[in-house]
Amino acid sequence: xxxxxxxxxxxxxxxxxxxxxxxxxxxxxxxxxxxxxxxxxxxxxxxxxxxxxxxxxxxxxxxxxxxxxxxxxxxxxxxxxxxxxxxxxxxxxxxxxxxxxxxxxxxxxxxxxxxxxxxxxxxxxxxxxxxxxxxxxxxxxxxxxxxxxxxxxxxxxxxxxxxxxxxxxxxxxxxxxxxxxxxxxxxxxxxxxxxxxxxxxxxx
Numbered sequence: 001x002x003x004x005x006x007x008x009x010x011x012x013x014x015x016x017x018x019x020x021x022x023x024x025x026x027x028x029x030x031x032x033x034x035x036x037x038x039x040x041x042x043x044x045x046x047x048x049x050x051x052x053x054x055x056x057x058x059x060x061x062x063x064x065x066x067x068x069x070x071x072x073x074x075x076x077x078x079x080x081x082x083x084x085x086x087x088x089x090x091x092x093x094x095x096x097x098x099x100x101x102x103x104x105x106x107x108x109x110x111x112x113x114x115x116x117x118x119x120x121x122x123x124x125x126x127x128x129x130x131x132x133x134x135x136x137x138x139x140x141x142x143x144x145x146x147x148x149x150x151x152x153x154x155x156x157x158x159x160x161x162x163x164x165x166x167x168x169x170x171x172x173x174x175x176x177x178x179x180x181x182x183x184x185x186x187x188x189x190x191x192x193x194x195x196x197x198x199x200x201x202x203x204x
Contacts, residue, residue: 007126010137119169
């Protein structure tokens, strides 16, 4: 079983993945942040490094999904391959931070890769307002994230909402992170688990 968590930067994906992995005994697959060789460069100069970063993430997540599907474990994945292709890369292109040549090359690569994989059995989307995202980004204190622009987060949020509103590739659960503080309140985590139980019972 493959469950994936989607959401903007700072929405709480890694935190929720860890909490759910502990609760259910699932194997967690996290986003490659600490060893990513492009992230620091990207936030310093988005235009120069956007294509490199997106191809790195595409390769990393494709490998994750292939490994998940080859195995027989129940896996929770922090962020999906679809977010890169439908949200981050198009947003960089629209903001003039990725050239049309690079974007078309990237899109062609994603199209080929996505033909070899299946979507998650359940997608959990963490919906959060920009103030909530900013608060949580500041709380975790990653130095390279200090330069993230508010308009960048806002545009990403708009793309997330558009993608989720038309999502039809499988079961979907939306969690409103502005009101459901699963990292702070045990009762809120219990509510999330209750909703996930209701969804996954239909997967077996």
